[in-house]
Amino acid sequence: MFNALHKFILLIALLMPHLYAQALTVEAEGQAVIQDNNLNAARKAAITAATQQASMQAAVYVSSSQQVRDGILEIDNMQITTLGQVENVQVIDEQISGSILTVRISAEVFTDTGCKNGHGDRFLKSIAIAAFPLEHPAQGNVGGLGDTAWELPNLIASQLSARGNLQPFKATHLNIFPTLQTAASRQLDDGALTSVAANVNNLDTQFIVSGVIRDMAMSDPRTHSEDNYFVDLYNRLDYRSRKHLRNFQLDLFIHDGFSGALLLERRYQTQGIWSLPQELKAGFNSQAFAHQEYGQAVTKLIDQMVGELESNLRCRPFSARITRIENNQIWFHAGERTGIKPGDKFNVLHRSTFFDVQMRPTHQLSNTKRTLVVDEVHPNFIQGHLVNIAQHQNILPGDIVVSD
Numbered sequence: 001m002f003n004a005l006h007k008f009i010l011l012i013a014l015l016m017p018h019l020y021a022q023a024l025t026v027e028a029e030g031q032a033v034i035q036d037n038n039l040n041a042a043r044k045a046a047i048t049a050a051t052q053q054a055s056m057q058a059a060v061y062v063s064s065s066q067q068v069r070d071g072i073l074e075i076d077n078m079q080i081t082t083l084g085q086v087e088n089v090q091v092i093d094e095q096i097s098g099s100i101l102t103v104r105i106s107a108e109v110f111t112d113t114g115c116k117n118g119h120g121d122r123f124l125k126s127i128a129i130a131a132f133p134l135e136h137p138a139q140g141n142v143g144g145l146g147d148t149a150w151e152l153p154n155l156i157a158s159q160l161s162a163r164g165n166l167q168p169f170k171a172t173h174l175n176i177f178p179t180l181q182t183a184a185s186r187q188l189d190d191g192a193l194t195s196v197a198a199n200v201n202n203l204d205t206q207f208i209v210s211g212v213i214r215d216m217a218m219s220d221p222r223t224h225s226e227d228n229y230f231v232d233l234y235n236r237l238d239y240r241s242r243k244h245l246r247n248f249q250l251d252l253f254i255h256d257g258f259s260g261a262l263l264l265e266r267r268y269q270t271q272g273i274w275s276l277p278q279e280l281k282a283g284f285n286s287q288a289f290a291h292q293e294y295g296q297a298v299t300k301l302i303d304q305m306v307g308e309l310e311s312n313l314r315c316r317p318f319s320a321r322i323t324r325i326e327n328n329q330i331w332f333h334a335g336e337r338t339g340i341k342p343g344d345k346f347n348v349l350h351r352s353t354f355f356d357v358q359m360r361p362t363h364q365l366s367n368t369k370r371t372l373v374v375d376e377v378h379p380n381f382i383q384g385h386l387v388n389i390a391q392h393q394n395i396l397p398g399d400i401v402v403s404d
Contacts, residue, residue, distance in 0.1 A: 024108070024109045025106065025107070025108055025109075026054040026106070026107055026108075026109050027054075027092070027104060027105065027106050027107075028050045028051075028053040028054035028104070028105055028107070029050055029053065029102060029103065029104045029105075030045075030046040030047060030048065030049030030050030030051070030052075030053060030102075030103050030105070031046055031049060031100055031101065031102050031103075032045035032046040032049065032100075032101050032103075033099055033100060033101075034096070034099050034100070034101055035099075038287070039101070039287075040286075040287035040290055041287075042101045043094070043101060043103060046101050046102065046103040047089065047091065047103055047105060048162050050089075050103055050104070050105045051086045051089055051105065051107065051162070052162065052164075054086055054089075054105065054107045054109055086107050086108070086109050087107065087108050087109075087307065088107060088108045089105050089106075089107045090105060090106050090107070091103055091104070091105055092104050092105060092106050122318070122339060122403070123318035123338050123339050123340055123403055124165070124166065124167045124337055124338045124339055125166055125167065125206050125207065125313060125314065125316070125318055125338075126166075126167045126168075126169065126204075126205040126206045126207070126257075126320075127160070127166050127167065127168050127169070127205055127206065127207040127208070127209060127313060128168075128169045128171040128174075128203040128205040128207070128208045128209070128257065129153040129154075129156055129157040129160075129168055129169065129170055129171060129172065129209050129210075130153065130171050130172065130174040130175070130176050130208060130209065130210040130211075131149050131150055131153060131171075131172045131173070131174060131175045131176075131210070132148065132149055132150075132152050132153050132210070132211040132212065132213055132250060133149045133175055133177075133212060133213065134146070134148065134149055134213045134216065135212055135213060135214050135215075136215070136216075136217070139215070139216040139217045140216060142216075142218065142246075142274070142278060143274065143276055143280065143281065143282045143283075143289070144280075144281025144282055144283050145216060145282070145283065145284050145289075147283055147284050148213060148216070148284040149172075149213070150172035151283070151284040151285050152211075152213075152284060152285075152302070153170070153172050153209075153211070154170055154172060155285055155302060156168075156209070156302065156305070156306055156309070157169070157170045159302070159303070159306045160306060160309065160310060163306075163310055165310055165314045166309075166310060166313060166314060167337060167338070169203070169205060171203055171208075174203075174210075176208070176210040176253070176255075177210070177212060203257060204257070204321055204333055205257045206256070206257050206258070206318070206319050206320065207254060207255070207256065207257055207263070207313055208254070208255045208256075208257050209252070209253070209254050209309065210252075210253045210255070211250050211251060211252045211253060212250065212251045213248075213249070213250045214249040214250060214251060214267075215247045215248065215249040215269075216246065216247065216248055217246070217247055218244075218245070218246050218247075218274065219243075219245040219246065219247060219271065220243045220245070244273045244274055244275045245271050245272070245273060245274075246271060246272060246273070246274035246294045247269070247271050248269060248270050248271060248272075248294070248297070248298050248301065249267065249268070249269040250267070250268055250269075251265065251266070251267050252264070252265070252266045252267075252268060252305065252309075253265050254309070254312070254313070258319060258321065258351060258365065258400050259351075259364065259365050263312075263316075264312060266308075268301055268304070268305055269301075270297045270298060270300070270301045271294070271297065272292065272293040272294035272295070272296065272297035272298070273292065273293040273294055274292055274293075274294040275292065276288060276292065317402050317403045317404075318338070318340075318402070318403040319349075319400050319401065319402045319403070320332045320333050320334040320338075320382075320400070320401055321333045321398060321399075321400060322348075322395070322396075322397055322398065322399045322400065322401060323381065323397055324397060325395060325396070325397060328385050328386045328388070329383060329384075329385055330348075330372055330383070330384055330385065330386065330395070330401075331381050331382065331383050331384075332372075332381070332382055332384075332401050333380075333381060334381070334382045335377070335378060335379045335380045335381065335382065336377055336378070336379050338382075340374055340377055340382055341374065341377065342374050342375060342376065342377060343373065343374060344373075344374045344403075345371055345372065345373055345374075345404055346371070346372045346374070346384070346401040346402060346403055346404070347367060347368075347369075347370070347371060347372075347401070347402045347403075347404065348367075348368045348370045348371070348372055348386075348395055348399060348400070348401055348402075349365040349366060349367055349368065349399060349400040349401070349402055350365070350366050350367075350368050350394065350395065350396075350399050351364070351365055351398055351399050351400055352364045352365075352366065365400060368394065368395060368399075370386055370387075370388075370395070371386070371387050372384045372385070372386055372387075372401055373385055373386075373387060384401075
């Protein structure tokens with residue numbers, strides 16, 4: 001057993017220089033199979049694989065569960081997970097061998113990603129990605145980008161999943177704000193979601209990310225509405241002109257999934273040249289979209305947004321909903337993937353619902369000052385007990401457990 005302990009200490013010592021480094025430039029390779037001659041999809045998959053490899057090369061974080069048995073410290077369930085945040089990815093080489101695409105990238109990996117509040121990546125937090133509807137749907141007709149409402153959040157969910165620090169769920173069928181022009185006015189004074197989003201409780205996730213795409217219009221609306229054949233032909237030939245600039249602007253919202261409180265509201269915007277023929281329906285995140293300067297600018301903006309989402313949410317405390325209570329035994333909705341282990345402790349919060357004069361509900365979380373200790377971890381639920389058997393009073397299904 002001491003050999004295992006010595007290995008653990010040695011591994012920590014080897015990792016210390018990396019854990020305190022700010023940024024490392026790393027080269028890594030990734031591979032993907034080219035299916036249906038879709039080189040663009042294979043390239044994205046290969047770059048994702050290379051990015052994960054770069055993160056692993058730059059830094060690892062060692063976590064383990066420990067216990068003392070017969071006076072000997074044992075270390076079991078040792079895990080190695082990526083810690084680095086990868087940015088500024090550049091493809092430096094690309095080769096095709098048969099149906100296999102190999103991509104080599106250079107990237108900066110930031111390894112100093114610890115959280116000042118101490119929560120960090122310890123527990124995997126659940127996040128639902130709702131729809132990002134267009135405030136002006138007609139703007140999506142140019143290039144067939146009406147599918148952005150669900151393809152963009154699908155891309156966000158995929159990128160967050162690849163990073164491995166959050167547990168995203170696709171909920172692109174859900175539109176948080178039915179009145180897009182006045183989305184903010186459908187919130188209470190404290191920023192909480194109203195009954196408009198009452199069905200978000202069915203998602204049972206810790207966070208809900210939603211958005212509204214405010215602008216996808218051409219900067220010069222005449223570019224795609226020219227009736228004169230010769231002027232239109234000239235516009236197409238002059239495809240690098242600023243008259244082909246297209247806007248992209250969205251508002252991002254992050255809500256707490258249990259209280260409905262608005263945690264973050266941020267606006268993102270960019271623009272780029274969109275020079276495809278107006279009759280071509282490329283679709284969001286397609287190969288044609290990716291080859292446009294506009295598509296590349298939007299993709300870069302989404303990468304930035306995903307990085308900021310991850311940075312903001314991963315450093316918040318973990319929370320989950322209590323599903324069952326029996327004497328001093330409590331079950332809550334989480335599982336093995338979260339990284340929770342027997343012996344972990346959680347605070348218990350009581351969830352109350354209040355109604356204003358217009359009978360709109362709002363939820364409030366209050367600390368019961370009672371502690372739950374985890375006993376068993378299962379794939380889809382976790383069981384624990386309250387420290388004092390008399391402390392179960394006033395704790396109900398629907399209340400929340402929160403990490404220390």
